Amino acid sequence: MQFQHEIQIEASPQAVWDFLWDVEQLARCIPGCQDASVVEPHVRYTALVTDRVGPLKLKMPLDLAVQSSDEGRSLHVLATGKDSALGSSVRIDISASLEPDGVATRLRLNVEASVSGKIAGLGMGLFKRKFDDIMTQFGQRVKVAIEQAPAATTPA
Secondary structure (H helix, E strand, C coil), X not given: CEEEEEEEECCCHHHHHHHHCCHHHHHXXXXXXXXXXXXXXXXXXXXXXXXXXXXXXXXXXXXXXXXXXXXXXXXXXXXXXXXXXXXXXXXXXXXXXXXXXXXXEEEEEEEEEEEXXXXXXXXXXXXXXXXXXXXXXXXXXXXXXXHHCCCCCCCC
């Protein structure tokens, strides 16, 4: 499944870029993220996400590997995880790009997600709605977190 999400953030591209690498702050923006840690800076991270998808309670440890990054412009991350109890797995391929827009920044997220196991058995329509809701919440949280941070915007 493909998802695209665009977030207009009233902050400089550098402020947005720095936020994307701040694992602790970014993790607070991910719905259901219970824990996130740096394994190797700018290379590998782990996270634990819990949520409910339909009647199933999901507890998914994720491994996140940075595939590529272009300083201040784009970031490509691959997240994979498996919920052993549900016999379900996910693969989430995330590409983020930053585009200056006056004193603001447009953050574009292109995500390709695939699921297998019991979660997939619930139907792709349910999963698509859930994932779309997660993306919307994530975008709103990122916007608020960056815009409320001190020195988020560039003085005019």
